[in-house]
Amino acid sequence: LVVLGIETSCDDTAAAVVRSNGEILSQVVSSQADLLVRYGGVAPKMAEEAHSLVIDQVVQEALDKAKVTEEDLSAVAVTIGPGLSLCLRVGVRKARKVAGTYALPIVGVHHMEAHALVARLVERELQFPFIALLISGGHNLLILARDVGHYIQLGTTIDDAIGEAYDKTAKWLGLDMRKSGGPAVEELAREGDENFVKFKVPMKQHKDCNFSYAGLKTQVRLAIESKNIDASIPIASASSEDRRARADIAASFQRVAVLHLEEKCERAVEWAMKMEPSIKHLVVSGGVASNQYVRSRLNKIVEKHALQLVCPPPSLCTDNGVMIAWTGIEHFQMGRYDPPPPACEPEDAMLDLRPRWPLGEEYAEGKSEAR
C-alpha cells in the first residue's frame, strides 16, 4: 500500500507519502512560524488562510518527492480531528478532492492516535498493548493502547497541556519564538539552575493520572514579574545578569513541569500493568517528546519498571504528515475506510470534521475496566 497523509489540524500544513512496510517516501511540512511570532499564538482565521495558501503546493511536493503520482496511491488519509475546525476543513477538502478525482478510498484520522501510532512505524517490534504518554501543545494524555482504534484513557489534562506551558514561559521570558516556545525554553534551561525557584508540583494530592499546567503557568508568570524581567527586551539583548535570571526560571519551570509528567506516568504504568501485565513499552510522543530532558527523565521510569521507551525522532514527534499516513495504513489494513467521494463534489459538501474528539474510553480506578 502507498498512502498519502494530510495534516492541517493546527498551525502546520503537512503531507507525506508512506508505504505499508513503513518506508517514508516523502515528508513535507510548511510551518506558520512567522504568523505565530506576529500574533503570539494561533489565530484560527489566519491559520486557515495560511493552510489554504500552501495546501496544494505541500501535497504536490510530497507526491513529487516520493516520485509517485495520484494514480500510484492506495488511499488518502487525513486528520479529521481534534483541532481547529477552520483548519481541519482545509485538509479534509483537499483530501476529498484528491480521493474523488482518482477514485481513492479515504481514511479519517484522529490526530492524537496518529501521534501514538507513529511509534509503531519507528519501532517495528512495538506490539499492543502498550502505554502512551502524548504531550503536545493542546493535549496531555496517558493512554493504554490495546489495539488499533482501541484505547483506554488513563489520564488527561484538566486545563492546559504542557506544550502550552512551555510556549507561554518562552513568551514571558522574551525568547525567540520562531521555532515555537518549547525548544527555546529547553535550550535556555541548560544554562540555568533548576532549583532557583521552588515551583509547586501540580496535583500532588490527586491520586489519579490527570494533569494540570494552568497553575504552574501562573507561578512562572509571577516569578517573572517578581524578578522584573521585561519580555519586551529579547533575550539576545539582555544583560548577562538578566539572562541568568531567565535561564534559572526556565530550568526551574522545566524541572517541575517534567516532574509532574513523571509522577503521573509512574502511576499510569502501575494501573496499566495491572490490567495488561504483558506490556513491554512506554511510548512518548507529541511535540514535547522532542525534548531531551523529558526523554532522559522518562528513561528512569522505564528502567525501574523494566519497560522499553519508544520515542519517535523529533520530526515525527511534532505535527507531520507521516503519522497521518501511517495511521491511515493501520486502519485501512483493518478494513476501516470510507469509499471514494464523488468526483465532482460541491465545495460545501458535508464534511465529517470532529474538532472535539476524545481518544478512547475513560478509565476509572477501582471500577471494573472501562471499554
Ligand code: ATP
Ligand atoms: P496537539 O497535538 O495537542 O493538537 P499541536 O499539534 O499544536 O498540538 P505538536 O506539534 O504536536 O502540537 O507539538 C507542539 C508543541 O510541542 C508546542 O507547544 C511546542 O512548544 C512543543 N515542543 C516542541 N519541541 C519542544 C521541546 N524541545 N521542548 C518542549 N516543548 C516542545
Ligand code: FE
Ligand atoms: Fe500535534
